[in-house]
Amino acid sequence: MESESAHTTVNAGRPSAYEPYYIKIILLITAITYLGTLKFDFVYDDFPQIVYNPFLRAWRYAPQFFISSVWKQVSPTSPGNYYRPMFLFLFRVCYAAFGDKEMWWHAVTLALHLLVTWLVYVLVKKMTGQFTVAWLSALIFGVHPMHHEVVAWVSATTESLFAVMFLVAFVAYLKSREGSKAIWMTVSCIFYILALLSKETAIILPVLAFAYDWIQSAPEGDAANRSLGERFKTAIAPAVWFAPIAILYLLVRNKILSGLGHSFGNASVGTWLMTLPSILFFYVRNWFYPVHLSESYDLFYQTRLSFEHVLLPALILVPLIAAVWMSRKQLGAKAVDLAIVWMVIPLLPALDTFVFRSDELVHDRYFYVPSIGASMLVALIIERFAKSQSQLFGQPKRVIVAALALTIPLAFLGVRAAGVWIDDYTLFTNAHKIAPRNATAANNLSAEMMSRQELSGAQAILESGYQGDPSDFRFTFNLGRLYYRQGDYGKAEKFIARTLELDPVMADAYVTMGQIQLKRNHLADAQKSLHQAVVINPYSAPFHTIYGISLAIAGDCPAANEQYKAALILSPGDALTQVQAFHCRMGQPASPPAASASKTAQP
Numbered sequence: 001m002e003s004e005s006a007h008t009t010v011n012a013g014r015p016s017a018y019e020p021y022y023i024k025i026i027l028l029i030t031a032i033t034y035l036g037t038l039k040f041d042f043v044y045d046d047f048p049q050i051v052y053n054p055f056l057r058a059w060r061y062a063p064q065f066f067i068s069s070v071w072k073q074v075s076p077t078s079p080g081n082y083y084r085p086m087f088l089f090l091f092r093v094c095y096a097a098f099g100d101k102e103m104w105w106h107a108v109t110l111a112l113h114l115l116v117t118w119l120v121y122v123l124v125k126k127m128t129g130q131f132t133v134a135w136l137s138a139l140i141f142g143v144h145p146m147h148h149e150v151v152a153w154v155s156a157t158t159e160s161l162f163a164v165m166f167l168v169a170f171v172a173y174l175k176s177r178e179g180s181k182a183i184w185m186t187v188s189c190i191f192y193i194l195a196l197l198s199k200e201t202a203i204i205l206p207v208l209a210f211a212y213d214w215i216q217s218a219p220e221g222d223a224a225n226r227s228l229g230e231r232f233k234t235a236i237a238p239a240v241w242f243a244p245i246a247i248l249y250l251l252v253r254n255k256i257l258s259g260l261g262h263s264f265g266n267a268s269v270g271t272w273l274m275t276l277p278s279i280l281f282f283y284v285r286n287w288f289y290p291v292h293l294s295e296s297y298d299l300f301y302q303t304r305l306s307f308e309h310v311l312l313p314a315l316i317l318v319p320l321i322a323a324v325w326m327s328r329k330q331l332g333a334k335a336v337d338l339a340i341v342w343m344v345i346p347l348l349p350a351l352d353t354f355v356f357r358s359d360e361l362v363h364d365r366y367f368y369v370p371s372i373g374a375s376m377l378v379a380l381i382i383e384r385f386a387k388s389q390s391q392l393f394g395q396p397k398r399v400i401v402a403a404l405a406l407t408i409p410l411a412f413l414g415v416r417a418a419g420v421w422i423d424d425y426t427l428f429t430n431a432h433k434i435a436p437r438n439a440t441a442a443n444n445l446s447a448e449m450m451s452r453q454e455l456s457g458a459q460a461i462l463e464s465g466y467q468g469d470p471s472d473f474r475f476t477f478n479l480g481r482l483y484y485r486q487g488d489y490g491k492a493e494k495f496i497a498r499t500l501e502l503d504p505v506m507a508d509a510y511v512t513m514g515q516i517q518l519k520r521n522h523l524a525d526a527q528k529s530l531h532q533a534v535v536i537n538p539y540s541a542p543f544h545t546i547y548g549i550s551l552a553i554a555g556d557c558p559a560a561n562e563q564y565k566a567a568l569i570l571s572p573g574d575a576l577t578q579v580q581a582f583h584c585r586m587g588q589p590a591s592p593p594a595a596s597a598s599k600t601a602q603p
Contacts, residue, residue, distance in 0.1 A: 016396040030142030045155040054570035079262035086197040112160035117142035119167040122239040136379035145290035145417040149365040152421035162199035201349040206242040211341040275304040281313035293417040294434035296441035342374025395411040443474040473502035507537035543573035557584040
């Protein structure tokens with residue numbers, strides 16, 4: 001990087017004494033921005049992932065993390081797309097240390113984001129040699145509101161955990177280019193494995209390494225006549241280390257998940273291509289205009305060539321891409337190219353929308369690692385156009401002023417964006433407000449409203465959603481639960497029966513059906529339904545307890561006790577199960593199960 005090294009000397013020579021203070025201040029600003037998350041509750045997937053996850057209760061379950069899907073405890077019979085044993089291992093460590101005390105889980109989540117922010121600084125400085133660009137990139141990354149999910153939602157730590165492992169692996173790879181190659185590449189490969197076991201998108205590391213070497217070996221000065229073959233040979237060298245790991249990972253993943261991935265939609269390639277402009281524009285818009293952020297968005301597949309959702313986003317993106325390309329030389333060609341590849345390549349896995357539900361094509365958290373490149377690009381622009389001879393704390397005064405002018409609104413918006421994650425009701429209300437046509441947002445809000453006994457409001461949302469899409473099993477399931485709570489068992493049974501037609505392996509629906517049948521005094525049918533729920537998902541302690549209650553009502557206490565024992569193995573100390581087991585031992589009648597209000601994720 002000869003052309004940039006001279007710039008580095010001027011730019012990074014004098015501030016060396018201030019360097020430790022810059023990164024400390026950046027981490028402090030980031031921590032203050034998201035400090036409020038320490039008071040937040042568990043929300044959304046935190047309940048099935050943490051609160052109701054039996055595999056976090058004891059170390060004997062740890063081997064399960066490495067031989068099953070991350071959602072085995074919820075839907076063991078459904079095909080999975082997520083193999084993340086290191087993510088579950090982190091949760092087991094946290095559960096052993098904190099139990100279900102939310103504050104400490106959020107402290108770990110914030111600490112991971114701070115660690116990633118520091119690694120962004122290390123990475124950018126290592127790649128460009130530019131101190132100013134490095135601290136600016138870290139500052140923008142640290143406080144950006146688009147990271148609200150990852151910082152405020154415990155279950156989203158899969159992104160920050162993967163980012164830590166991924167960035168350490170890449171930095172170690174960069175160190176290997178400076179000397180002690182075998183040692184540093186071994187370190188890089190170890191962390192590459194850990195990154196892959198944290199989140200599947202780490203698979204792109206070899207591609208990033210290739211792109212980095214290709215950019216760095218671009219013809220320059222005396223090397224202007226270097227052949228493409230020589231550049232390719234240099235760039236492909238890391239594959240000798242990384243490729244075998246990636247291949248072995250894919251083989252293991254394919255075996256455990258019974259396939260590399262399972263489609264949840266029926267979109268064609270043509271539909272995907274017409275939707276792609278909207279998806280790309282979504283990430284660009286939310287990066288540069290981070291307001292009205294949410295867990296859910298009204299972005300769906302496009303089946304026709306519309307101006308609003310296909311042509312307009314493309315017309316905005318093309319000149320934006322052209323502007324970035326034309327500014328390469330002015331900003332530093334290699335640095336801009338590196339920013340682009342760090343933005344584009346990590347985003348590629350998120351563009352495989354075939355593995356997502358049709359109303360979950362985009363999420364802000366998918367831009368967490370790609371935003372490293374976006375932060376770097378913004379930092380390059382600030383560094384280039386805010387240059388000045390006047391210095392402040394070893395840096396150009398205009399750069400400091402520009403950084404403050406950018407940080408203050410970003411931090412304010414970051415606090416506001418993270419704030420909606422304080423509890424489920426606030427989160428889902430915001431999601432439904434931002435995305436009123438999104439089925440996930442509607443069902444989440446209605447389920448939370450039911451848990452708060454706001455039945456009329458939940459009913460209005462669910463009936464509207466059901467009319468719009470009667471084939472969505474989530475609407476039929478929640479309508480069944482709603483009518484059960486209202487005491488209209490006939491309607492409840494009708495909707496749950498429809499749910500089981502749409503999804504025959506939904507254990508929660510069998511449980512609800514069993515509860516309805518108990519209320520209608522159809523004891524034999526209830527036992528069949530509840531037995532089926534336990535067969536489909538034997539890892540749910542509440543399912544065993546409810547099935548045991550139905551057996552106890554029929555007078556079969558020995559069989560009921562077997563179910564209570566199974567429940568207590570999965571959830572030791574559960575008060576309801578212990579009470580029911582006591583009733584059986586004392587020959588007392590069992591207490592009928594209440595309406596299910598568990599916040600479990602639907603398969």
